[in-house]
Amino acid sequence: MNQERLLQVLLSPHMSEKASIAAEKRREYVFEVASNATKSEIKAAVESLFQTKVEAVRVMNVKTKPRRFGKVQGRSKAWKKAYVTLQAGQEINYGKD
Numbered sequence: 353m354n355q356e357r358l359l360q361v362l363l364s365p366h367m368s369e370k371a372s373i374a375a376e377k378r379r380e381y382v383f384e385v386a387s388n389a390t391k392s393e394i395k396a397a398v399e400s401l402f403q404t405k406v407e408a409v410r411v412m413n414v415k416t417k418p419r420r421f422g423k424v425q426g427r428s429k430a431w432k433k434a435y436v437t438l439q440a441g442q443e444i445n446y447g448k449d
Contacts, residue, residue, distance in 0.1 A: 353393065353396050355400075357393065358393070358396055358397040358400050358401070359397075359401075360386060361385055361386050361389045361393045361394055361397040362383050362384075362385055362394070362397050362398070362401065363383070363384045363385060363386060364383070364384045365381065365382065365383055365384075365446055366382040366383060366384050366433055367382075368382070370382075374435065378437065379407075379437055379438045379439075379440070379442065379443070380435050380436065380437050380438075381398075381435075381436050381438070381444050382433055382434070382435055382436075383398075383433065383434050383436060384431055384432070384433055385411070385432050385433065385434045386432070387430075387431070387432050389411075389432065389434070391409045391411055391434075394409050394411070394434045394436065395409050395436075398436050398444075402444050404438050404439075404442040404443075404444060405438065405439040405442055406436055406437070406438060406439070407437045407438060407439045408436075408437040409434055409435070409436050409437070410434065410435040410437075411432065411433075411434050411435075412432070412433050412434075412435070413430065413431075413432050414430060414431050414432065414433055415430055416428050416429065416430045
């Protein structure tokens with residue numbers, strides 16, 4: 353797989369309360385990924401960038417929601433997120449080393 357494509361697949365880690373609980377209890381990490389990314393590309397990108405072994409990848413499309421600011425109405429952007437489960441003994445450290 354093209355190294356340049358792997359760098360474009362993962363956009364950012366998604367930090368939320370639900371994501372931090374999943375990381376602690378189930379070794380699952382949540383990433384915002386490109387809307388055209390596949391499970392195999394996500395797995396290869398995580399293994400390449402973080403030098404870890406991935407056990408499973410689950411992908412979810414987050415739909416838009418109506419938003420309002422005063423009289424202006426609009427919609428939030430749709431995006432794709434991936435739940436990446438690592439093998440036992442593996443972890444991803446986002447902090448500064």
